[in-house]
Amino acid sequence: MSDDLVEPKKVDIVYETDSPVLYEVDGPVAWVTLNRPDFNNAQNGQMTYALDDAFNRAVQDDAVKVIVLAGNGKHFSAGHDIGTPGRDLHKAFDNRLMVPGHVNKPAAELLYTREQEQYLGMCRRWRDIPKPTVAMVQGACIAGGLMLAWVCDLIVASEDAFFQDPVNRMGIPGVEYFAHAFELPPRVAKEFLLLGERMSAQRAEQFGMVNRIVPREKLREEAASMAAKLAAQPRLGNWLTKQAVNHVEELRGKRSAMDAVFHMHHFAHAQNDLVQGNSIAGLDGKAMAAANKKQAGEG
Numbered sequence: 331m332s333d334d335l336v337e338p339k340k341v342d343i344v345y346e347t348d349s350p351v352l353y354e355v356d357g358p359v360a361w362v363t364l365n366r367p368d369f370n371n372a373q374n375g376q377m378t379y380a381l382d383d384a385f386n387r388a389v390q391d392d393a394v395k396v397i398v399l400a401g402n403g404k405h406f407s408a409g410h411d412i413g414t415p416g417r418d419l420h421k422a423f424d425n426r427l428m429v430p431g432h433v434n435k436p437a438a439e440l441l442y443t444r445e446q447e448q449y450l451g452m453c454r455r456w457r458d459i460p461k462p463t464v465a466m467v468q469g470a471c472i473a474g475g476l477m478l479a480w481v482c483d484l485i486v487a488s489e490d491a492f493f494q495d496p497v498n499r500m501g502i503p504g505v506e507y508f509a510h511a512f513e514l515p516p517r518v519a520k521e522f523l524l525l526g527e528r529m530s531a532q533r534a535e536q537f538g539m540v541n542r543i544v545p546r547e548k549l550r551e552e553a554a555s556m557a558a559k560l561a562a563q564p565r566l567g568n569w570l571t572k573q574a575v576n577h578v579e580e581l582r583g584k585r586s587a588m589d590a591v592f593h594m595h596h597f598a599h600a601q602n603d604l605v606q607g608n609s610i611a612g613l614d615g616k617a618m619a620a621a622n623k624k625q626a627g628e629g
Contacts, residue, residue, distance in 0.1 A: 338422070338433040344415035351380035352402070353387060358395035358561040359554065360388035364478075366416070367403025372615065373474050374411040375418045378448045381478075382426055385456055395561035395568075397463045398553050399482055406467040406491070407475030409505075410449075413615030419444070427451040438600040441609055449477065449506035450592055454585075457481040457576065460569040462560040466553040467491045467531075468546055472622070477507040483572060485539065486553050487531040488546035493539070496526035496622055500611040502598040508591035512584055513539045528626055 352363040362384045364371040371377075388394045401407050411417045422433045425447050432444035456463075465482035472494045479485055479493075495504055504510050504523050511519040514537050522529060534540040544552045560568065599609040606612055 334436065335434045336436045339420045341418075341420045342415075343418045343421060345376055346414075346416060349380075350374070350377035351384050353384045355388075355391070355394060356554075357558075358393065359557045360384075360391070360394045360397045362388065362397060362399050364399075364401040364407055366414075367401075369411070369414045369416070369615075370405040370408035370470060371401045371403065371475070372408050372411040372414055373478070374414070374416050375421055375423055375448060376416060377411075378452060379423050379426075382452060382455070385459060389459055389461060395461060395565065396557040397459065397461055398466055398557055399463060399478060400466040400550075400553070401468065401475075405469035405475075406465075406471045407478055408470055408615070408619070409473035409475050411615070412610060412613070412618070423448075427455070438596060438603065438609075441599050442596045445506050445592075445596070449474070450588070453477050453481050453507040460572070461565075462557075462563075462568050462572065464553055464556055464560070466549055467540075468549055470494070473497055473505050477505055477509075480507065480509045480513060484541045484556060486542045486544065486549065486556060487534070487540045488549045489531065489543055490546060491531040491540075491543075492528040493522075493531070493534055494526065494528045494622065495523060496618065496625075498523055498526050499618070499621060500598070500613055501602060502610075503591060503594050506592055506595055508588045508595070509584070511587070512579060512582070513537070526625070528622075 346368060350366055352365045354361045366372060388397045420433055422431050427447050429447040429451060430443060432440050435443050463482040465479040465485045467479055467485060468488040468491055471479055471491060476493060476495055497505060510523060514522060518537060531540050531543050535543055542552060602611045603609050
């Protein structure tokens with residue numbers, strides 16, 4: 331082993347399911363469903379790679395015209411897994427991008443390498459899917475959950491949905507796929523990040539972050555209706571239209587801005603490690619959830 335590599339850390343990982351993502355096709359629509367409802371669809375590596383598999387399956391199937399991303403259970407996604415038995419930070423996976431493995435990298439390089447692949451890189455990969463994608467959001471869409479919704483072309487939300495990125499509590503300037511100031515006006519993005527408060531679906535719709543809001547019991551019906559309309563449009567036209575709008579975002583600096591903030595994000599992780607001995611300031615899923623509920627007046 332090279333002198334600048336380390337022995338991978340041995341950790342116990344207990345997955346509660348072998349199917350963290352469900353896949354079904356109904357007519358021209360592929361339904362991709364996050365399936366860790368007992369943990370509010372917290373994203374671990376197992377889920378990330380299963381999600382990539384599902385998206386790729388839909389892309390390669392010419393019968394599929396549209397992809398809907400959903401979350402099983404009460405919430406769309408509570409974000410990245412920072413505390414379940416299935417947290418697999420130190421597990422090696424077969425990388426999909428031109429990024430090396432992370433588990434044998436020292437200090438801050440481990441997280442930096444992993445998140446280039448599993449967070450920033452994967453989200454950019456999914457944003458560029460050539461078929462229209464619709465996120466179907468109910469309940470909580472928090473931190474890493476935002477990334478999954480934001481890579482989709484359209485977002486339909488339930489009336490009880492809310493959006494939140496509270497990681498400033500960890501001293502971190504937002505999640506890795508930093509689309510905040512493109513999804514929201516700059517001053518609203520600052521409020522969203524600095525205060526870390528919940529943003530209702532109704533308020534998100536005012537800024538164009540959400541396309542449509544319906545009662546929770548009508549959510550799948552509305553997503554299916556949108557998907558059917560998209561499926562009826564020309565395949566190449568859909569792809570070119572996606573590329574056209576995405577290109578405008580790139581001209582506005584989305585990619586370069588995201589690269590810069592990704593490095594700020596990892597400086598914050600390193601600072602936390604140096605000062606507190608923990609990259610996320612000693613906070614875990616339970617602590618963050620409790621703080622979120624308290625802030626929202628629920629606990």
